[in-house]
Amino acid sequence: xxxxxxKQNWREYVRRIDxxxxxxxxxxxxxxxxxxxxxxxPPSKRVEAVxxxxxxxxxxxxPDPDASVLISxxxxxxxxxxxxxxxxxxxxxxxAMAFMTFFNSREPLLFPDISYSFYEVxxxxxxxxxxxxxxxxxFRIRTSDYKRANGxxxxxxxxxxxxxxxxxxxxxxxxxxxxxxxxxxDEAYIDFGGESAVPLIREYDNLLxxxxxxxSRSGAGLRIGYAVGSRELIRHMRDVKFSYNSxxxxxxxxxxxxxxxxxxxxxxxxxxxIIATRERSAVRLKEMGFSVLPxxxxxxxxxxxxxxxxxxxxxxxxxxxxxxxxxKARIENYLRITIGTxxxxxxxxxxxxxxxxx
Amino acid sequence: xxxxxxKQNWREYVRRIDxxxxxxxxxxxxxxxxxxxxxxxPPSKRVEAVxxxxxxxxxxxxPDPDASVLISxxxxxxxxxxxxxxxxxxxxxxxAMAFMTFFNSREPLLFPDISYSFYEVxxxxxxxxxxxxxxxxxFRIRTSDYKRANGxxxxxxxxxxxxxxxxxxxxxxxxxxxxxxxxxxDEAYIDFGGESAVPLIREYDNLLxxxxxxxSRSGAGLRIGYAVGSRELIRHMRDVKFSYNSxxxxxxxxxxxxxxxxxxxxxxxxxxxIIATRERSAVRLKEMGFSVLPxxxxxxxxxxxxxxxxxxxxxxxxxxxxxxxxxKARIENYLRITIGTxxxxxxxxxxxxxxxxx
Numbered sequence: 001x002x003x004x005x006x007k008q009n010w011r012e013y014v015r016r017i018d019x020x021x022x023x024x025x026x027x028x029x030x031x032x033x034x035x036x037x038x039x040x041x042p043p044s045k046r047v048e049a050v051x052x053x054x055x056x057x058x059x060x061x062x063p064d065p066d067a068s069v070l071i072s073x074x075x076x077x078x079x080x081x082x083x084x085x086x087x088x089x090x091x092x093x094x095x096a097m098a099f100m101t102f103f104n105s106r107e108p109l110l111f112p113d114i115s116y117s118f119y120e121v122x123x124x125x126x127x128x129x130x131x132x133x134x135x136x137x138x139f140r141i142r143t144s145d146y147k148r149a150n151g152x153x154x155x156x157x158x159x160x161x162x163x164x165x166x167x168x169x170x171x172x173x174x175x176x177x178x179x180x181x182x183x184x185x186d187e188a189y190i191d192f193g194g195e196s197a198v199p200l201i202r203e204y205d206n207l208l209x210x211x212x213x214x215x216s217r218s219g220a221g222l223r224i225g226y227a228v229g230s231r232e233l234i235r236h237m238r239d240v241k242f243s244y245n246s247x248x249x250x251x252x253x254x255x256x257x258x259x260x261x262x263x264x265x266x267x268x269x270x271x272x273x274i275i276a277t278r279e280r281s282a283v284r285l286k287e288m289g290f291s292v293l294p295x296x297x298x299x300x301x302x303x304x305x306x307x308x309x310x311x312x313x314x315x316x317x318x319x320x321x322x323x324x325x326x327x328k329a330r331i332e333n334y335l336r337i338t339i340g341t342x343x344x345x346x347x348x349x350x351x352x353x354x355x356x357x358x
Numbered sequence: 359x360x361x362x363x364x365k366q367n368w369r370e371y372v373r374r375i376d377x378x379x380x381x382x383x384x385x386x387x388x389x390x391x392x393x394x395x396x397x398x399x400p401p402s403k404r405v406e407a408v409x410x411x412x413x414x415x416x417x418x419x420x421p422d423p424d425a426s427v428l429i430s431x432x433x434x435x436x437x438x439x440x441x442x443x444x445x446x447x448x449x450x451x452x453x454a455m456a457f458m459t460f461f462n463s464r465e466p467l468l469f470p471d472i473s474y475s476f477y478e479v480x481x482x483x484x485x486x487x488x489x490x491x492x493x494x495x496x497f498r499i500r501t502s503d504y505k506r507a508n509g510x511x512x513x514x515x516x517x518x519x520x521x522x523x524x525x526x527x528x529x530x531x532x533x534x535x536x537x538x539x540x541x542x543x544d545e546a547y548i549d550f551g552g553e554s555a556v557p558l559i560r561e562y563d564n565l566l567x568x569x570x571x572x573x574s575r576s577g578a579g580l581r582i583g584y585a586v587g588s589r590e591l592i593r594h595m596r597d598v599k600f601s602y603n604s605x606x607x608x609x610x611x612x613x614x615x616x617x618x619x620x621x622x623x624x625x626x627x628x629x630x631x632i633i634a635t636r637e638r639s640a641v642r643l644k645e646m647g648f649s650v651l652p653x654x655x656x657x658x659x660x661x662x663x664x665x666x667x668x669x670x671x672x673x674x675x676x677x678x679x680x681x682x683x684x685x686k687a688r689i690e691n692y693l694r695i696t697i698g699t700x701x702x703x704x705x706x707x708x709x710x711x712x713x714x715x716x
Contacts, residue, residue, distance in 0.1 A: 009538045010564055013462040013509065019600030025420055033419075042415035051412055057400035059579035059614075061391075062383055062572070089447060092603040100483075104371040125458075125601045151371065180367045206368055214420070221417035223608045242377030243483045245450040250581045252610045256417075 020121040023324050032347050034338040035322040037160075037189075037299050039218035041270040041341075044263035047219075050256045058251065065242070067249045073258035074226050078198050084228055086237045087257075089248050091188055091212035091225030095154075096122055098208060098227060101240045102182040103128045105151025112141055114331055116160050116186065128152075135162070139293060139301075143170050147177040156186040158194055161324065161336040163295030165194045175204045182233070184208045191216035191271055192278070193296035198228050205230035215298055216271055217260050224249070224257040274298050278339045284349055288356055299338045301331075307355065309333040319351040378479040381682050390705050392696040393680040395518075395547075395657050397576035399628040399699075402621035405577075408614045416609065423600070425607045431616035432584050436556050442586055444595045445615075447606050449546055449570035449583030453512075454480055456566060456585065459598045460540040461486045463509025470499055472689055474518050474544065486510075493520070497651060497659075501528050505535040514544040516552055519682065519694040521653030523552045533562045540591070542566045549574035549629055550636070551654035556586050563588035573656055574629055575618050582607070582615045632656050636697045642707055646714055657696045659689075665713065667691040677709040 023036035067087050075082045088094040099122040103109050106129060111119045113132040123130040133145045139162045146153055153174065158165040175183055185197045187209055198209050208229040213219035227237065241248065249257075282292045282300055290302040304312065309332050313325035316335075324336040337348065381394035425445050433440045446452040457480040461467050464487060469477045471490040481488040491503045497520045504511055511532065516523040533541055543555045545567055555567050566587040571577035585595065599606065607615075640650045640658055648660040662670065667690050671683035674693075682694040695706065 008463065008465070010460060010463075010510070010540045013460075014594050015459050015462055015598055016594075017597050017601040019597050020604060021600075022420070022423055022604040025422060027422075036420055038420060039418050041418065043417050045414075047417065048414040051409060051414055054409055056403075056406040056409055059401050059405060060397050060399065060576040062380070062394055062396060062578040063581070064383060064385075065380055089603060089606055093606070096602050101373050102368060102371075104373055105366065105368075107366070121601045125598065152368070182368045218418040220420040220605075221609055223421070223605055236372050236374075239375050239377050240373055240483065242379075243375040243479045244454050245447060246378060246380040247578075247581055248447055248451070250608075250611065251579055253608065 015125070017121065017125050020118045024322060026322065030320065032321045032340060032344045034340050034344065034348065035324045036220070037215055037297075037338045038220050039215060039270060039274070039298070040339070040344060041218055041273070043218040043222075044260050044266040046259035046263050047222075047256045050259050051252065054251060054255065063247050063249060063251050063254060065246045067254045070224070070249065070254045070257045073261050077261050078228050080198065080201065080228055081231075083231050084201060084234055086227040086229075086234050086241070087249060088225050088241070090214060090223040091186070091210050092118060093223075093248065094210055094225040094227050095184070095186065097237055097240055097244070098182075098184055098210070099123070099126050099128060101237050102208075102233075103152045107149050107151035109152045109154065110146055110150045111154045112159060114139060114159070114162060116156050117326075119154055135159075140164055141166055141170075143173040146174045150178070150181055152182045152184070153178055154184040154186060156188060157197070158189050158192075158296040160189065160297065161299065161326075161331070161334070162293050162301050163189070163297040163299060164293055165296035168195050168197065168200070171197050172200070175200065175207060179204075179206060182206050182208060184210060186210045188212045188215055189297035191267075192275060192298045201229050205232055208233050213257060213260055217267060218270060219257070219260055222253055222256055222260070224253055274339050277342055277345060281337075281339060281345050284345075288349070288352060299336050301334050301336050303333040303335070309335055312355070315355050316348070316351055319354075321348055321351055373483070375479065375483050378476045382680060384680065388678065390679045390698065390702045392698050392702065392706065393682045394578070395573055395655075395696045396578050397573060397628060397632070397656070398697070398702060399576055399631070401576040401580075402618050402624040404617035404621050405580075405614045408617050409610065412609060412613065421605050421607060421609050421612060423604045425612045428582070428607065428612045428615045431619050435619050436586050438556065438559065438586055439589075441589050442559065442592055444585040444587075444592050444599070445607060446583055446599070448572060448581045449544070449568050450476060451581075451606065452568055452583040452585050453542070453544065455595055455598055455602070456542055456568070457481070457484050457486060459595050460566075460591075461510045465507050465509035467510045467512065468504060468508045469512045470517060472497060472517070472520060474514050475684075477512055498522055499524055499528075501531040504532045508536070508539055510540045510542070511536055512542040512544060514546060515555070516547050516550075516654040518547065518655065519657065519684075519689070519692070520651050520659050521547070521655040521657060522651055523654035526553050526555065526558070529555050530558070533558065533565060537562075537564060540564050540566060542568060544568045546570045546573055547655035549625075550633060550656045559587050563590055566591050571615060571618060574625060576628060577615070577618055580611055580614055580618070582611055632697050635700055635703060639695075639697060639703050642703075646707070646710060657694050659692050659694050661691045661693070667693055670713070673713050674706070674709055677712075679706055679709055
């Protein structure tokens with residue numbers, strides 16, 4: 001019947017996207033997993049107490065739609081008010097909501113050509129026009145490139161997968177030139193060596209700073225991310241969130257997340273170990289002939305003068321070591337290596353030595 | 359500087375939405391909560407075992423992006439294959455993803471005028487044209503109203519907040535007239551007395567059936583919903599999901615959800631009690647002069663000939679009993695009353711009796 005009417009078929013208006021491909025989460029236990037920037041150390045013991053203490057009967061009720069306990073802990077940690085904080089299911093959820101909320105201009109959204117590849121996917125998903133701004137020869141963001149008409153700006157700081165940090169002075173330069181745009185600083189890795197832009201939110205009502213529990217808080221499995229910004233920005237994000245899903249966070253996330261961010265001592269201990277391992281690992285890689293970008297993150301971005309990125313990636317994988325590699329212009333010879341435990345890094349160096357000797 | 363350039367300001371292109379307002383989640387413990395259709399009974403004991411058994415150290419790793427353990431349990435329960443199942447953070451997340459994926463036509467999306475009010479909010483959020491199709495005088499969906507050009511169809515079955523059920527024959531009628539549209543049957547309440555449309559997915563590749571763990575599985579706090587449909591529909595939804603957030607579900611949701619749906623015995627016991635309480639409650643309300651719609655859900659939709667909806671709502675709230683009321687045309691004199699425990703319903707009747715005697 002409907003065929004005769006020549007109606008449009010639903011297939012003609014499906015939203016078709018090339019999805020983001022996350023690093024593999026292999027189910028084998030016997031590997032060295034340095035491919036998704038997870039923390040090699042477990043989260044705070046306080047999370048265990050939350051898990052054991054959570055009343056299963058309480059799960060029959062909807063959670064607090066405002067996630068107040070978590071928001072309050074994040075606000076305290078960040079030195080801001082509760083209505084300057086937005087929380088979501090990992091920073092990806094927070095960033096997706098921010099794209100939906102703020103990036104609806106016809107002017108292009110600007111972000112670096114070498115950066116978190118999800119930015120382009122969200123832009124496609126929400127039909128946001130965008131332009132990728134090339135990093136300079138040394139893989140650095142040139143602040144002068146962000147002084148032109150745009151519908152928004154987003155970049156990670158430190159950048160991923162390069163690990164290179166912008167100073168607060170440089171971020172101010174971008175902000176000062178873009179008072180009329182929403183500028184998102186994606187600080188997923190800031191705790192590993194950078195200075196956060198959070199204190200600038202009172203000065204720039206168009207600045208949104210996004211952080212995550214997945215890296216420095218060892219909570220990738222919990223799925224918690226957040227944004228800090230002016231009351232006005234946060235109110236708009238909340239309106240979009242409450243138009244999407246009233247309850248995005250469950251009690252384990254709300255209570256567990258609060259416990260996690262309150263344990264400053266555990267956080268510092270893990271972070272300091274990771275930074276120390278990163279610095280030692282950079283030296284070791286250089287000794288093996290690698291060129292290593294200066295990293296302020298929990299990973300290193302490195303290339304070898306005589307071994308291709310793909311080749312290195314495959315060899316490591318065959319030997320049970322997972323790192324990240326992209327078949328993309330400019331970075332096809334680089335590996336992004338998450339900083340693991342000292343022991344895991346030793347395994348990496350042993351396998352690399354095999355290859356370099358060959 | 360930027361003021362002189364007369365650039366557009368970000369405020370001009372913020373996505374502005376009137377968010378959905380969920381039923382209150384009051385923090386007081388001393389109330390009778392019959393306002394958000396939660397299950398009055400706790401979830402399966404197996405969820406407790408998952409909570410206690412979950413290794414907190416594992417939370418440092420990202421969860422399985424495919425949520426395979428959960429998907430597999432849902433597929434088994436539903437009698438379908440794993441690639442015919444999509445899971446998300448409550449059925450709201452699943453429905454929002456479905457709107458984004460399928461409802462991009464210029465023809466209007468059709469849904470009942472009295473229905474889940476989130477449909478209109480998602481349509482606004484994603485800029486989907488829509489038309490609300492009036493229910494008939496008896497608050498029933500007239501299948502003949504859905505035989506015209508459209509960009510998609512969505513309705514709850516049983517409908518909310520009326521509780522009225524469509525038969526499988528009626529659903530087939532809608533499906534047969536709409537082979538070219540994606541038709542979503544939102545079965546949040548189907549377990550309380552309806553026949554599911556899931557077995558029809560092999561016959562209609564344009565049918566998506568959405569269910570939730572929040573009602574009949576006592577898992578509102580866990581945040582799990584799912585969709586069952588043809589491989590093709592599910593593949594498109596997965597592409598959109600992986601373009602939004604790679605990891606939406608955490609291990610408690612994945613493992614806890616699987617445990618929950620596998621405990622068929624606990625499910626039946628709670629469901630049967632709720633149905634029995636609903637039937638007794640309908641009789642009691644009618645004895646008090648209420649007119650009560652025939653409900654196949656875990657709530658009753660009722661009005662009183664001489665007492666206004668707003669008036670009833672306020673009186674009950676003052677006496678610590680929370681029900682749901684909307685100040686909306688056609689239903690402003692109705693209350694939606696979630697079925698609680700026998701004891702909670704007795705408290706409701708005691709308070710109503712006070713008012714009716716006055």
